[in-house]
Amino acid sequence: MFEVTPQPLDPQRAVAAVRRDRDGAVALFLGVVRDHNQGRRVLYLEYDAYPAMAVRKMEEVAAEVRARWPVDGVAILHRTGRLEIGEASLVVAVSSPHRKEAFEACAYAVDRVKQIVPIWKKEVWEGGEEWIEGSLVPVPEAAEPGP
Amino acid sequence: MFEVTPQPLDPQRAVAAVRRDRDGAVALFLGVVRDHNQGRRVLYLEYDAYPAMAVRKMEEVAAEVRARWPVDGVAILHRTGRLEIGEASLVVAVSSPHRKEAFEACAYAVDRVKQIVPIWKKEVWEGGEEWIEGSLVPVPEAAEPGP
Amino acid sequence: MRLTVKLFAVLHQVTGVRETAVDLPDGATVRDLARALWERYPGLREHARTTAYAVNAEYVPDSHPLHDGDEVALIPPVSGGAHV
Amino acid sequence: MRLTVKLFAVLHQVTGVRETAVDLPDGATVRDLARALWERYPGLREHARTTAYAVNAEYVPDSHPLHDGDEVALIPPVSGGAHV
Numbered sequence: 001m002f003e004v005t006p007q008p009l010d011p012q013r014a015v016a017a018v019r020r021d022r023d024g025a026v027a028l029f030l031g032v033v034r035d036h037n038q039g040r041r042v043l044y045l046e047y048d049a050y051p052a053m054a055v056r057k058m059e060e061v062a063a064e065v066r067a068r069w070p071v072d073g074v075a076i077l078h079r080t081g082r083l084e085i086g087e088a089s090l091v092v093a094v095s096s097p098h099r100k101e102a103f104e105a106c107a108y109a110v111d112r113v114k115q116i117v118p119i120w121k122k123e124v125w126e127g128g129e130e131w132i133e134g135s136l137v138p139v140p141e142a143a144e145p146g147p
Numbered sequence: 148m149f150e151v152t153p154q155p156l157d158p159q160r161a162v163a164a165v166r167r168d169r170d171g172a173v174a175l176f177l178g179v180v181r182d183h184n185q186g187r188r189v190l191y192l193e194y195d196a197y198p199a200m201a202v203r204k205m206e207e208v209a210a211e212v213r214a215r216w217p218v219d220g221v222a223i224l225h226r227t228g229r230l231e232i233g234e235a236s237l238v239v240a241v242s243s244p245h246r247k248e249a250f251e252a253c254a255y256a257v258d259r260v261k262q263i264v265p266i267w268k269k270e271v272w273e274g275g276e277e278w279i280e281g282s283l284v285p286v287p288e289a290a291e292p293g294p
Numbered sequence: 295m296r297l298t299v300k301l302f303a304v305l306h307q308v309t310g311v312r313e314t315a316v317d318l319p320d321g322a323t324v325r326d327l328a329r330a331l332w333e334r335y336p337g338l339r340e341h342a343r344t345t346a347y348a349v350n351a352e353y354v355p356d357s358h359p360l361h362d363g364d365e366v367a368l369i370p371p372v373s374g375g376a377h378v
Numbered sequence: 379m380r381l382t383v384k385l386f387a388v389l390h391q392v393t394g395v396r397e398t399a400v401d402l403p404d405g406a407t408v409r410d411l412a413r414a415l416w417e418r419y420p421g422l423r424e425h426a427r428t429t430a431y432a433v434n435a436e437y438v439p440d441s442h443p444l445h446d447g448d449e450v451a452l453i454p455p456v457s458g459g460a461h462v
Contacts, residue, residue, distance in 0.1 A: 011158055011175070021182040021232050024376040027253075028158070028175035031460030034244065035168040047458070048387045050451055053435035054458075078458055085168050090459040097181065099257060099376075106174075107250045110459065118432070118451070119458030120387035131388035134457030137430045139437050171460040178376030194374070195303045197367055200351035201374075225374055237375040246460075257375065265348070265367070266374030267303035278304035281373030284346045286353050 001075040002058040004051040004119070009077045014093035018073025023095040027102035029110050031090035033083045043124050047080045047089060048131075050118040054078065061112040069105040071096040076109065078119055089121070148222040149205040151198040151266070156224045161240035165220025170242040174249035176257050178237035180230045190271050194227045194236060195278075197265040201225065208259040216252040218243040223256065225266055236268070295320055295362035297327060305345065305368045308337035318360065324349065325356040327366060344371050379404055379446035381411060389429065389452045392421035402444065408433065409440040411450060428455050 001017035015026050033045050062074035075093040083089055092109045096102040115135045122131045148164035162173050180192050209221035222240040230236055239256045243249040262282045269278045297316045301309055316330055324347045332339045346369040347354055353369070360366070381400045385393055400414055408431045416423045430453040431438055437453070444450070 011162065015158065015177060019179060019233060024179060024181040026177040026179060028177070029246065029250070030162060030173040030175070031246070032166060032171060032173060034171040034461055037461045042461075048390065049458075050384065050386055050432075050435075050453070053432055053451065056435050086166060099176065099178070099254070103176070103250060103254045107246070110246060114456070114459045116456070117458050118386065118453050118456055120454065121457050122387070131391060131454070132457040133388070133428060133455040136428060136455050137437055137453055139430050139439055141439060181377055184377045189377075195306065196374075197300065197302055197348075197351075197369070200348055200367065203351050261372070261375045263372065264374050265302065265369050265372055267370065268373050269303070278307060278370070279373040280304070280344060280371040283344060283371050284353055284369055286346050286355055288355060 001077070002055045002062070003077045004049050004054045004080060005077070006079065006081040009079050009088045009091045011091050011093070014075040014077055014091050017075045018093045018095040020072045020095060022097055023072050024097055025099035025102040026093060026095045027099070027106035029090070029092045029106050030088045031110070032088050033085050035085045037123060040125050042085070043126065044085065045083050045089065046122040046124065047078070047083065048120045048122070049078065049080045054117050054119055057117040058113065061109050061116070064112060065094065065105045065109050068108070069096070069101045071101055071105045074109065076113060078113070078117070148224070149202045149209070150224045151196050151201045151227060152224070153226065153228040156226050156235045156238045158238050158240070161222040161224055161238050164222045165240045165242040167219045167242060169244055170219050171244055172246035172249040173240060173242045174246070174253035176237070176239045176253050177235045178257070179235050180232050182232045184270060187272050189232070190273065191232065192230050192236065193269040193271065194230065195267045195269070196225065196227045201264050201266055204264040205260065208256050208263070211259060212241065212252045212256050215255070216243070216248045218248055218252045221256060223260060225260070225264070295322070295360065297360060298365045299327070299331065300365065300367040302367065302370065304370050305338060305341060308341070309335040311335070322360050323356065324354060324358045324360065324366065327360060328356070338368070341370060345369065379406070379444065381444060382449045383411070383415065384449065384451040386451065386454065388454050389422060389425060392425070393419040395419070406444050407440065408438060408442045408444065408450065411444060412440070422452070425454060429453065
């Protein structure tokens with residue numbers, strides 16, 4: 001399950017989507033809007049996204065996870081638009097027969113979402129706002145010129 | 148929030164209980180009943196507990212977590228009675244300003260719950276059942292005899 | 295003194311008892327209580343090596359002295375959480 | 379050839395444009411498109427060093443050749459997830 005949506009995120013839906021009967025563990029991560037950043041009081045955040053590409057990149061993150069750990073389901077949900085303090089912007093769920101793999105894979109997926117998925121947040125504070133520049137995305141090398 | 152209950156566990160309640168406005172991360176773990184163990188097809192599990200002591204030991208696990216990581220809320224919920232395949236027996240939620248601490252603390256809390264909290268599972272399979280013996284609990288040394 | 299004894303999981307299974315009262319002379323320890331219970335419920339004996347004890351909801355060593363009204367729990371190896 | 383260009387986040391902010399069409403001669407690359415956009419929206423220039431490009435939803439190098447109908451996205455450094 002990979003979604004970019006303006007609707008509130010439901011972690012229970014992510015759990016239901018990833019769990020298989022052979023799984024004993026589901027690790028979940030919720031990224032939530034906090035009230036401060038770098039010493040500044042944050043009023044709310046606004047998320048922009050390139051939804052079609054974001055979903056493709058989420059699928060790519062899941063494929064990387066599966067290549068590294070014997071996990072079952074992977075779900076990645078990201079919300080867009082205005083989010084208030086305490087609301088979840090990101091939900092990542094990973095299910096596995098064993099808990100160690102579920103935790104490691106979930107933490108890895110969160111890292112990768114922040115590195116390659118085309119989504120952006122704008123921080124809005126008293127009297128100002130700013131689009132946060134996070135990770136430079138890794139661009140593939142130019143192909144060798146043909147003969 | 149520390150609970151031992153025969154009711155279905157609600158991860159969303161655990162998230163709401165642990166999150167503070169300064170937190171950006173909530174790590175969650177769900178232990179779910181899986182359909183096999185050691186090559187045997189499991190029909191369902193039954194959990195027994197010493198509820199009053201279990202809640203005290205959950206509080207002790209949370210205190211250990213707080214002593215090791217700068218986390219905010221810790222919630223531990225465990226269900227009792229008969230649980231079907233796919234139902235959650237254990238929910239652990241940890242909130243923190245930063246995600247690394249939330250993941251580490253959550254994984255540690257799951258380990259400790261399995262080591263010291265007086266709860267037991269019985270595995271029921273086709274034609275048999277068995278109380279699973281997990282961790283020997285750590286018993287304090289005898290006090291030195293007085294003078 | 296009178297003690298309340300609680301039995302869980304496999305120990306509940308082998309005795310058929312969830313809770314029972316035991317009278318012991320003053321000065322008795324957890325070890326004395328265990329011996330009294332082995333007399334009453336021989337099935338407990340084969341689990342003795344893996345049984346821990348809690349008094350008033352805290353793990354204690356065998357040598358722990360008991361007092362009238364104590365709640366003593368026999369704790370087999372714990373196995374909470376899922377199979378993971 | 380005609381290309382569709384999408385602008386996000388700070389690049390949407392500095393141009394006031396979310397999506398636009400650009401006509402370029404055949405054989406043009408992403409770099410040629412970037413130059414054409416800098417003429418039209420000078421505010422993009424100061425972000426050039428940190429802007430990545432995606433063609434039809436895949437990251438590509440500047441040298442990537444474009445084709446009629448391609449959807450090209452200008453991607454500032456991504457910052458999804460929470461502040462953690």
